[in-house]
Amino acid sequence: xxxxxxxxxxxxxxxxxxxPAPGHIGTAAAGRRRRMRDGVVSLGMLAPAVLVYTVMTVxxxxxxxxxxxxxxxxFSDATFIGIENYTRLFEDPGISRAxxxxxxxxxxxxxxxxxxxxxxxxxxxxxxxxxxxxxxxxYYPHVISALILGFLWSAILGTNGAINTTxxxxxVGPVGFLFDETLAVVTLxxxxxxxxxxxxxxxxxxxxxxxxxxxxxxxQIDGASRRQINRRIVIPMISPVVxxxxxxxxxxxxxxxxxxxxxxxxxxxxxxxxxxxxxxxRSFASTDVGxxxxxxxxxxxxxxxxxxxxxxxxxxxxxxxxx
Amino acid sequence: xxxxVSSNLAPEARRRPxxxxxVLLAVLFVVMTIPAYxxxxxxxxxxxDIQSNPFAIPFGGLxxxxxxxxxxxxxYNVLRSYGFTFFLVVSVDILCILFAGPAxxxxxxxxxxxxxxxxxxxxxxxxxxxxxxxxxxxxxLRSIGLGNTVTGLILHDVAMTLPVSIFLFVGFIRTIPRxxxxxxxxxxxxxxxxxxxxxxxxxxxxxxxxxxxxxIGIWNDFISPQVLLTPGSGNYTVTTAIYAGVSQYSTDLTKxxxxxxxxxxxxxxxxxxxxxxxxxxxxxxxxxx
Numbered sequence: 001x002x003x004x005x006x007x008x009x010x011x012x013x014x015x016x017x018x019x020p021a022p023g024h025i026g027t028a029a030a031g032r033r034r035r036m037r038d039g040v041v042s043l044g045m046l047a048p049a050v051l052v053y054t055v056m057t058v059x060x061x062x063x064x065x066x067x068x069x070x071x072x073x074x075f076s077d078a079t080f081i082g083i084e085n086y087t088r089l090f091e092d093p094g095i096s097r098a099x100x101x102x103x104x105x106x107x108x109x110x111x112x113x114x115x116x117x118x119x120x121x122x123x124x125x126x127x128x129x130x131x132x133x134x135x136x137x138x139y140y141p142h143v144i145s146a147l148i149l150g151f152l153w154s155a156i157l158g159t160n161g162a163i164n165t166t167x168x169x170x171x172v173g174p175v176g177f178l179f180d181e182t183l184a185v186v187t188l189x190x191x192x193x194x195x196x197x198x199x200x201x202x203x204x205x206x207x208x209x210x211x212x213x214x215x216x217x218x219x220q221i222d223g224a225s226r227r228q229i230n231r232r233i234v235i236p237m238i239s240p241v242v243x244x245x246x247x248x249x250x251x252x253x254x255x256x257x258x259x260x261x262x263x264x265x266x267x268x269x270x271x272x273x274x275x276x277x278x279x280x281x282r283s284f285a286s287t288d289v290g291x292x293x294x295x296x297x298x299x300x301x302x303x304x305x306x307x308x309x310x311x312x313x314x315x316x317x318x319x320x321x322x323x
Numbered sequence: 324x325x326x327x328v329s330s331n332l333a334p335e336a337r338r339r340p341x342x343x344x345x346v347l348l349a350v351l352f353v354v355m356t357i358p359a360y361x362x363x364x365x366x367x368x369x370x371x372d373i374q375s376n377p378f379a380i381p382f383g384g385l386x387x388x389x390x391x392x393x394x395x396x397x398x399y400n401v402l403r404s405y406g407f408t409f410f411l412v413v414s415v416d417i418l419c420i421l422f423a424g425p426a427x428x429x430x431x432x433x434x435x436x437x438x439x440x441x442x443x444x445x446x447x448x449x450x451x452x453x454x455x456x457x458x459x460x461x462x463x464l465r466s467i468g469l470g471n472t473v474t475g476l477i478l479h480d481v482a483m484t485l486p487v488s489i490f491l492f493v494g495f496i497r498t499i500p501r502x503x504x505x506x507x508x509x510x511x512x513x514x515x516x517x518x519x520x521x522x523x524x525x526x527x528x529x530x531x532x533x534x535x536x537x538x539i540g541i542w543n544d545f546i547s548p549q550v551l552l553t554p555g556s557g558n559y560t561v562t563t564a565i566y567a568g569v570s571q572y573s574t575d576l577t578k579x580x581x582x583x584x585x586x587x588x589x590x591x592x593x594x595x596x597x598x599x600x601x602x603x604x605x606x607x608x609x610x611x612x
Contacts, residue, residue, distance in 0.1 A: 034508075041514045042433075045425035046441070049485055052422060055463070056482030057448045057456065064459035074462075120351065123344055134348055136598055137355045143594045143601060145543035147562050148586050151569050152358055155579050162361050162377035169376070194354065202602055203610070248609060255452035258545045262566070276454035280546065284458050296455035304450040 061300065068294035073287045085294035094270065095278060095295065102274045105189055105256060110249035112193035117200025117245065122230060124201060125208040135205065138198035146195065150262025153191045154178060181271035184264050188272050191263055192253065200245050207241035208234065243313050251306045255299065275299055359591075365576065366390055366584040373576045393581035399568035401561060401585040408560040411473075411548075412541045415480040416534055419488050422481065423533070424526075427492030428518045432504065442493055448486040457550045464551070473558060476551045480544070484537045487608060495529035496522060535597075535604035542590070561586050 068085050072078035089095055120138060124131040141149055156162045157177035167173035177187045211234055219229045235242070257276035260266060266273040266281065273282075275295065283292035365373045367385045394402050430442050460479060461470065469475035499522060507517040523530075545562040552558050554567060565586050572578045594601055 038514050042429045042438075045429045045515065045518070046438075049422040049426035049445075049489065050441070052478055053445060053448060053482050053485050055467070056460065056479050057451060060456050060459040060463050061451065063463055064455070067459060067462075120347065123347055134351060136594075136602075138351060139602060140355070140591065140594055142605070143539055143543075144587055144590055145545060145562050147543075147545045148565055148583060151565065151579065152362055152583050152587075155576060155583070156358060156361055160374065160574065160576070162365070162373075165374055165377055199605070199609070202606055206606060244610065255454050257454050258562075261545075262569070276452065279458065280454055280550065284550075289458070289462075292458050296458050299455040300451055303452050303455070307450040 064293045064296050064300075067290055068297050070290045072289045074289045075287070078290070081290070085291050086298075088291060089294055089298060094273070094282075095275075097270065098273045098275045098278045101185065101272060102254060102256070102276075104185065105192065105274060106250050106253035108189045109192045109196070109253045109256075110246055112189065113197040113200045113249050114242065114246055116193065116197040117204055118235070118242070120197070120201045121204030121208055122234070125205050127209075135198070135201060138201050140198070141195040142199045144195075146256075146258040147262045149195050150191065150259040153187075153194075154263050157187060178264055179268050181268055184268060184272050188260065188263060192256065192259060195259070196249070196252075200249070203241060203245050204238065207238040211237045240313075247306060247309055247313060251303060254303055254306060362580060362584055362587065365580040368577075370575065370577045373580070389577040390581045390584070393578065393585055396568075399559065399564045399571075399582075401564050401568070401582050404559040404561050404564040405589070407558050408542055411477065411480070411560060412538050414477050415484060415541050416537055418477065418481045419484045419533070419537055420530065423485050423488040423492055424523060424530075425515065425518055427489045428496055428522055429514075430489070431493045431496035432501070442490065445486045445489050448482070453483060453544075453546050457546055461550065471551070471553050471556060473552070473556075476548060479547055479551060480541055483547070484533075484540065487536065488533045491529050491533055491608070492526060495526050499525055531600065532604045532607050535601055536608040539601070539605070 067078070069080060069082060070078035071081045071084075120134075124135050124138075154161070158164070159174055159176075159179060161177075163177070164174040167175065176183050178184050215233055215237075216229055219233055224232070255276050256274050257280060260272055260274050260277045261281065264272040266277050276299065279292055279295045279299065283295060361377060364380055365377060367387065367390065368381065369384060369386065369389075372379075372381050372384050394400075426441075430438055433439060464470045464472075464475040464479075469478070503521055503525075504517055507521045512520065542560075543562065544560070545566065548558075548560045548563050549566065552563070559567065565582060568582055569579055
């Protein structure tokens with residue numbers, strides 16, 4: 001490895017006497033010096049990551065906590081106003097609505113991705129060329145930016161979009177996929193599910209491939225139907241992964257922003273505004289920084305609660321696996 | 324492995340595929356390919372042809388005119404934004420590996436509780452949605468003189484990638500026997516050299532996972548470049564260029580489709596070639612991160 005030639009250089013850098021020959025490495029003094037030097041080097045190895053992470057992530061969280069208690073507008077001096085921004089969170093009808101939309105999108109989106117993910121994973125679990133083609137087909141939107149997918153779908157579903165112009169030729173429509181207040185939410189959920197269920201398929205296929213085949217064979221010999229086998233054996237066997245996927249979906253969707261911007265831009269009449277959309281495109285854009293940070297803190301808390309849930313579930317799963 | 328494959332295949336292969344399977348896969352095929360088909364076909368059609376029949380392929384009327392216009396467009400040029408996005412991805416990838424690797428090594432090898440707690444400190448970062456973090460971050464960046472700078476954006480992106488990267492590296496390094504470290508130490512290597520020359524090459528699978536996870540994340544990121552770089556800076560990523568462009572000409576489908584095609588095509592080509600790595604990388608990242 002060429003290490004023998006390198007052994008002097010670290011010692012020289014520290015101003016230490018030349019590194020002891022390998023046979024002497026066990027002496028107390030040399031050991032202490034080595035530990036000291038290693039300690040300093042270790043700190044140096046940790047420092048860049050800790051520094052960047054702290055300044056770019058931890059400090060902003062602390063700043064957000066402080067700003068959320070002020071009426072700062074981004075320019076003039078900030079005045080401390082206590083928890084007023086937080087009480088506004090509960091009084092503002094726009095915010096309440098955004099939370100409702102967020103939870104509706106997160107709940108239906110998660111369930112939709114999970115259901116379709118499971119249905120297709122059961123179809124595509126066996127190893128074959130056809131199956132891996134269809135898995136990739138279900139998966140591909142996951143690697144494309146949600147913003148771009150949103151624009152693509154709005155070009156397809158808008159009033160001038162491909163679907164409506166085609167329906168028009170048959171004398172039907174136009175259907176307000178993006179212009180009817182209720183239908184727009186359904187469309188948003190639909191596009192999110194379209195873009196995300198493939199990821200669930202892949203998670204479940206990986207889990208399904210670990211289900212031992214003799215269990216299924218035993219059930220077949222006992223005369224169980226395919227449906228019974230799936231419901232009674234296969235799905236219970238992969239339930240830990242189903243739980244993890246569910247919470248991953250929820251945590252991902254609670255902060256949904258990009259696809260809202262490009263698909264509906266919050267419209268029509270604010271019916272598809274999610275909480276992340278309100279924070280970035282309304283409160284922040286209108287220089288209401290104190291209020292925007294209060295919303296940001298609320299979103300962090302909700303997201304953290306959901307994430308802790310993931311950790312707790314995963315721990316339980318690991319323990320179950322260990323027993 | 325070979326046994327596994329045959330046992331999995333056996334019951335399916337002999338029978339003819341059941342009707343539900345055929346129907347489900349047909350629906351999947353149609354639903355997943357229609358958007359891609361419309362995108363591809365309409366990128367080569369005139370506004371009139373798109374409007375009158377978006378699904379048709381007018382063999383006489385196909386034209387490269389609009390794609391060419393999108394490629395040479397002076398404003399919000401998606402093709403040109405590849406350059407900046409690529410630069411961003413590479414910078415973040417390099418810095419992330421340089422910072423996360425050594426830190427993960429120290430954490431993985433430490434016997435001190437204090438150092439091991441650092442892993443939790445980093446993991447707490449995965450709880451924070453960037454939509455929530457970005458607003459206060461702007462003021463932090465401004466106060467340290469990095470407001471509206473590419474450096475600020477890169478450092479933010481690096482910070483966003485550190486938690487999961489460190490977590491994956493720590494998990495991987497812990498599977499490497501400590502004897503290897505001791506052997507290197509006896510040969511006189513310091514910790515830094517031990518990490519880069521001995522441990523780092525052994526963590527290659529984890530490095531590949533981290534690179535894929537981070538590259539796709541940064542390439543597709545919209546919030547950070549949109550908020551941290553004002554439009555006046557002239558630096559557009561693929562997503563912010565598309566956003567600026569499509570917001571402006573959303574009714575002109577001869578601009579929307581070719582630009583979206585330019586944004587999506589390279590990602591799809593990359594995906595087709597790297598499918599196996601990408602799918603497993605993103606799955607591992609999500610499950611463990």
